[in-house]
Amino acid sequence: SSELTQDPAVSVALGQTVRITCQGDSLRTYYASWYQQKPGQAPVLVLYGNNYRPSGIPDRISGSSSGNRASLTITGAQAKDEADYYCKSRDSSGNRVFGGGTKLTVL
Amino acid sequence: EVQLVESGGGLVQPGGSLRLSCAASGFDFRRFGMNWVRQAPGKGLEWLSYISSSRDTIFYADSVKGRSTISRDNDKKSLYLQMNSLRAEDSAVYYCARENSGYYSVYFDNWGQGTLVTVSS
Numbered sequence A: 001s002s003e004l005t006q007d008p009a010v011s012v013a014l015g016q017t018v019r020i021t022c023q024g025d026s027l028r029t030y031y032a033s034w035y036q037q038k039p040g041q042a043p044v045l046v047l048y049g050n051n052y053r054p055s056g057i058p059d060r061i062s063g064s065s066s067g068n069r070a071s072l073t074i075t076g077a078q079a080k081d082e083a084d085y086y087c088k089s090r091d092s093s094g095n096r097v098f099g100g101g102t103k104l105t106v107l
Numbered sequence B: 001e002v003q004l005v006e007s008g009g010g011l012v013q014p015g016g017s018l019r020l021s022c023a024a025s026g027f028d029f030r031r032f033g034m035n036w037v038r039q040a041p042g043k044g045l046e047w048l049s050y051i052s053s054s055r056d057t058i059f060y061a062d063s064v065k066g067r068s069t070i071s072r073d074n075d076k077k078s079l080y081l082q083m084n085s086l087r088a089e090d091s092a093v094y095y096c097a098r099e100n101s102g103y104y105s106v107y108f109d110n111w112g113q114g115t116l117v118t119v120s121s
Helices: none
Strands: A009-010 A018-023 A033-037 A044-047 A061-064 A071-073 A083-090 A096-098 A103-106 B003-007 B010-011 B016-026 B036-040 B045-051 B059-062 B068-073 B077-082 B092-102 B107-110 B115-119
Touching: A018 A103, A033 B107, A044 A061, A044 B107, A071 A083, A083 B003, A083 B045, A083 B107, A096 B045, A103 B115, B016 B036, B016 B092, B016 B115, B036 B077, B036 B107, B045 B068, B045 B077, B045 B092, B059 B068
Parallel strands: A009 A103, B010 B115
Antiparallel strands: A018 A071, A033 A044, A033 A083, A061 A071, A083 A096, A083 A103, B003 B016, B016 B077, B036 B045, B036 B092, B045 B059, B068 B077, B092 B107, B092 B115
16 A cells, blocks of 8 residues: 555644654655645655755754654654644655645644 | 746636646756645645656656646756646645655655645636
């Protein structure tokens, strides 16, 4: 299956640590990439490959992968981290695929 | 600075057609694969199509296969998506995204701001 599964919503208290997960068979072969999207804005790449961050993404955001699961962890969550987060991978046929997205609320 | 600017969206009747464009600047367009992604109102991201830098590899999601054609003009630094037989469920913001890749990793490192397509009578 090329589907990627994410929890629809996750919440975290200000300053605490939160993990957002993504599960799918394609993750056994390909690393996930992660995108942050705030209301009314285009998605922004925040993680790719084996825990690489694009320039400008704080090291509070980190990634990991094991088996068919990938995770994005935010350490010391800030109000500005509140957003939708999407994982993405590709399948063996070449199709790119997104997870359903996780809405992160910072309390 | 990498810039991707979509255009061509608008209101179209069911069954109609639309050609979306994405103008690229700030990078060597001919070196990168490109994608189209859409987002229906209140919904998640949906990948639609990929075209390689040299146009020799193209993929489509099942939702648009047979109704859409992705293309690019490397001289004009432009990406296109021709969409036919449009349905209400095709209403969405359409993004173009630059693809980069590495060791077992494919990722979209730059996105446009999107163009809104509304399919309605």
